[in-house]
Amino acid sequence: xxxxxxxxxxxxxxxxxxxxxxxxxxxxxxxxxxxxxxxxxxxxxxxxxxxxxxxxxxxxxxxxxxxxxxxxxxxxxxxxxxxxxxxxxxxxxxxxxxxxxxxxxxxxxxxxxxx
Amino acid sequence: xxxxxxxxxxxxxxxxxxxxxxxxxxxxxxxxxxxxxxxxxxxxxxxxxxxxxxxxxxxxxxxxxxxxxxxxxxxxxxxxxxxxxxxxxxxxxxxxxxxxxxxxxxxxxxxxxxxx
Numbered sequence: 001x002x003x004x005x006x007x008x009x010x011x012x013x014x015x016x017x018x019x020x021x022x023x024x025x026x027x028x029x030x031x032x033x034x035x036x037x038x039x040x041x042x043x044x045x046x047x048x049x050x051x052x053x054x055x056x057x058x059x060x061x062x063x064x065x066x067x068x069x070x071x072x073x074x075x076x077x078x079x080x081x082x083x084x085x086x087x088x089x090x091x092x093x094x095x096x097x098x099x100x101x102x103x104x105x106x107x108x109x110x111x112x113x114x115x
Numbered sequence: 116x117x118x119x120x121x122x123x124x125x126x127x128x129x130x131x132x133x134x135x136x137x138x139x140x141x142x143x144x145x146x147x148x149x150x151x152x153x154x155x156x157x158x159x160x161x162x163x164x165x166x167x168x169x170x171x172x173x174x175x176x177x178x179x180x181x182x183x184x185x186x187x188x189x190x191x192x193x194x195x196x197x198x199x200x201x202x203x204x205x206x207x208x209x210x211x212x213x214x215x216x217x218x219x220x221x222x223x224x225x226x227x228x229x230x231x
Contacts, residue, residue, distance in 0.1 A: 004157075035219075043203060045158070045222035091157050100211045102148055102171060103220060105157030 002027045004094050006106035013082045014114050020067075021077045021109050023092030031097040034068065034075045039108070040088040048090070051075065053097070079111075087113045119208050119223035127229045128196050136191040136226045140208030147189040148220060149181060152203040164189055165211055193228075201230045 003026045013019035025034070036048040051059045051068050058066050063083075067076045079086055092106040120139045128134050140147050146165045150158035160173035164183035178194040187208070193200055204227075207220035 037222075042224065043227075044224045045205060045207075047219055047221070050219065093157075100146060100163070100165060100170065102160040102163055102173070103150075103158070103207075104160070105150075107155075107157045 002029075002032075002094050002096070002104050004092050004104050004106035006092055006109050008109045009107070010110045010112070012112040012114055013079070013086075015082055015084060017082055018078060018080045019082055019111065021079075021090050021092075021111065023075045023077070023106060025073050025075065025092070025094050027073070027094065027096075029096055029098070033095045033097060034066075035093040035095070035103070036064070036066070036075075036077045037091045037093060037105075038086075038088045039091060045091070049077065082113050084113050084115060087111055119206060119221050121204075121206050121223035121226050123226060124224070125227035125229070127231060130196055130198060130230055132196050133192065133194045134196060134228060136193075136204050136206075136228070138189045138191070138206030138208075138223055140187045140189065140206075141221050144208035144210050144221070145187055146209045146211045147183055147187065148207045148209070149189070149191050150205040150207065151175070152205055152225070153199075154202070158205055161191070196230045198230050201228060203227050 032053045034051045038046045049061045063080045089108045091108045093103040148163040149161040152158040163171040167183045180192045183189045203225045205225045206223045209220045
């Protein structure tokens, strides 16, 4: 079974600074997807960024980028120019690429942004 | 295009009661997945419905059951509620194509269930 580990329960960052959230996963599969989801106090889980395992290039979405290290099974999220609205729980998630499989989530990292 | 909606937003039930939670999937999506998120935890997969049939289940007892309707909306039913069932219940919809490949799951705002 696949597992996702987020070792940082809480992180904080100054507004306009950069922060990196860590995620590691365990799988025996070679083809899969990795995601970062944001869950603000409103509770709605919002997709931040997605990475296909077969792609070597790291995904980027505006201020959000990932560092995907397949051999190390590491998938970190970098948030640049942090904004107050970035404060939320961030979840790393894994999904197998074979068939219609569910997401496997980590326990999350609570990010605080300090003005 | 409408997003995923869930009802009710929150509710309080007593141990031993039964509850039904509802989810309307995003327009064009044919798959609904349900997750349970306990306080301070990541979501845990309960089960998934594809074209009105359950096609995947997590480690949850049979008292957790569901339905998917022809319009792809879905219900989650929980019988004999226990205190540990208190959690945020998230519904996510996605589009699965014939080969089994699926696209991103889009989540609803969740239903907060409190069992006393």
